[in-house]
Amino acid sequence: MKQFKVLGLMSGTSLDGLDLCYCHITKDLDKWSFEIKETKSISYSDDMQSELKDSIYLKADELLQFHNTYGTWLGQQAKQFISDIKLEVDFIASHGHTTHHQPKNGLTFQIGSGQHLANESGCKVVCDFRTNDVALGGQGAPLVPIGDQLFFGAYELCLNLGGISNISLEQKGKRIAYDIGLANMILNYITRKIDLAYDKGGELAASGKVNQNMLDRLNGLKYYLLPHPKSIGYEWFVEEVVPIVDITDDSIENLLHTSIHHICEKVAQQVKLNSTKEESSLFVTGGGALNDFLIETLQEKLGKSTKVVVPEKELIEFKEAVVFALMGVLRMEKEINVLKSVTGAKRDSSSGVLYLPA
Structure with missing residues (x-):
């Protein structure tokens, strides 16, 4: 040992x-x-x-x-x-x-x-x-899947909701993973417009409504059509996403609410695409796991076939640091x-x- x-x-x-x-x-x-x-x-x-x-x-x-x-x-x-x-x-x-x-x-x-x-x-x-x-x-990303494989292999799928959302799973005996798309990056960008670091628990987002035009624009981003392996960075966010947010004339609550629906729709699509069992577990970490409204919305869009598992707060917040220690x-x-x-x-x-x- x-x-x-x-x-x-x-x-x-x-x-x-x-x-x-x-x-x-x-x-x-x-x-x-x-x-x-x-x-x-x-x-x-x-x-x-x-x-x-x-x-x-x-x-x-x-x-x-x-x-x-x-x-x-x-x-x-x-x-x-x-x-x-x-x-x-x-x-x-x-x-x-x-x-x-x-x-x-x-x-x-x-x-x-x-x-x-x-x-x-x-x-x-x-x-x-x-x-x-x-x-x-290679893409040089995501890197956390080695930790998912060695530390958290008991779960069918692992989801990290940091600035970006990425997913990791075993497929035909091999670990695959890729960046799904947006997560906290867009939410924090919106809250900073009102000098707020983040929307605690998703309380502001929960009180909003969907802006359908903004949702359609976000869902239509070309990145989502690319096959994996794939990854994104801050440059993509600035070039492709910020203009959509800035052009949308609506309340902060509605911008956040719409963004969370977008995030959860894209995550749910990928989970359903990769789920091979009738009932599976999705292990969720990263700052987004602390956003109650996001987690509730995600579970709603996934339905009963996939159980969202959120661990204790310490692991949610420090999983990536643990995995880089492992690396x-x-x-x-x-x-x-x-x-x-x-x-x-x-x-x-x-x-x-x-x-x-x-």
Whole structure:
């Protein structure tokens, strides 16, 4: 039996903040398990949120400078967390923050320099988990399915509702996964119009009504017609979705209500397409799992054949950080952590780059 003490760092497309999750990951024969020990979420300041959101417009030298300063900031947060709780850490596994994701152009970029993070924190760091897969012709996303396979294989389908919605499942003995489409990214974009970080529990959305014209426009996005493997990033959202939201003259409540119906319709379509049993379970994590109205609407659209399973809040919020900790462990052990059946790459890979503190 082997045990690894890892600090996982995750910053997602919903731009709500940095998740730190200290966990023990154990391999007993061929079975992997985890135990969450300590967690912390750090909300981004308004300035940091704006910088991250607008980073796709930076010139190359400005972006690289931000890459370094953000890496230093990540290192400072990790060091403080480790020091405050007096943690024993084998290494840090960091996702970074995706600024550019264009797999069709052969590029993906997550800022948060591993060397700066390592130097500032004083710990070994494994990061840059996506680049190798894209270099192998893959989408570089989604990556969480390796965790679904090794940690949550008891569920027929796993759904993550972060900034983007993605689904993961076993098909003909292989794990497949892909980005379905929108989730919190559109909801948070709408609430920020009234200086609200997010719609707690979906209360505003629940009081709205469907704007049919907006729903038709969202449902008609070309991305939904593409076959998997496929993935989307913030650029797609800015180019394809923001104009639809901005052109719709309606209340915030109706914009949110319509967006949730769109999200749930698209998720339900994919779940029904991939369900092979009369009764199946859908394991839901990510910030969207805390949106009561979204979960109720999703269950309604799925009907009785699929049971929506929402775990405890800690796992909802920190699942991705746990999975990136696992990916770091697999990289250190030289085991596969990115699946070609998910990303469409030429081969499975053990991805991630190791940085040692100077």
